[in-house]
Amino acid sequence: MASRSAAVVWTDHVNEVLGQAGLRHGGARQRVIDLLADEACALSAVEIEDALRVHGTPTGRASIYRTLELLVDHGLVERIMVGQGLARFERTHPEGDHHHHLVCEYCGRLVAFDDPELEHAIDSLPERLGVRFEHHDVVLRGACYDCEE
Amino acid sequence: MASRSAAVVWTDHVNEVLGQAGLRHGGARQRVIDLLADEACALSAVEIEDALRVHGTPTGRASIYRTLELLVDHGLVERIMVGQGLARFERTHPEGDHHHHLVCEYCGRLVAFDDPELEHAIDSLPERLGVRFEHHDVVLRGACYDCEE
DNA sequence: CACGAAAATGAGAATGAGTCTCAGAATCAT
């Protein structure tokens, strides 16, 4: 059996989760899902709106935001606050691996990284501090590889 | 010699740093500084604007944002992005100690915490990943002590 | 297949934090 691409795996997973949640199909939602499936990097809602318009299928802003919120609520997409009131959205792996981001202050790019030591420090925080939390954002602001002088 | 309060120490430090930077005095700026000195918890720009108006000294929004940016640039105040495009501002200790925040998703409160293991993991990130960064935000979203069920 | 209740959609108005402009007021070295 040929191995299927990560995009297809993710799309199937999304449709399964949303189907189990009792949601109906809809054109706008599927368009956003398909776009996120094809894009590896994090998109903003505005970029999604523009991409769909350019692709020839203008889609209402409200539907885009609704879909993104729905996907975030179901853990299918991660919302990354990159500052200045702008959010970017990126599909998550069904396996639940986790990574963080560096926002380059020079070129604006978003660089994902993964660090077991950091992850361990965060995971063990609840017991050390006695707090409970569902989500955590770690955003570094600095220079990406290309913008190092 | 009587020990002076943290607020006074901070205010003196701010005025010294700004004086060395060759800035002149100004009423609006001093009002924002005094308010931040008296408030231990993180304030948003809107809260500062409201507090000054209620205190009987309405202050222009532009001056408030200018002052906050100035203080952040000089490392005297920390900008905390609590999500939804809202920033909160909190004075830093001159000694440069560092802490992070938990945003309570139930009551909206901001709880500061301090954790050496997490701090170490972050501090050692640049050499492990080969990136350079100036700032980092760690924001947890969950339940504060009071909102635990 | 047709019906209709419930869900999805989208155009555009509304919101709200933050930014910008620019004319007038305040500061301070001389």
Next chain:
DNA sequence: ATGATTCTGAGACTCATTCTCATTTTCGTG
């Protein structure tokens, strides 16, 4: 006291995001 420079603030503006509500689509059921 002077005047170059800095500070201030009213309000217009930006722009991502949210809201409204009338219309369209979906899909289980008769």
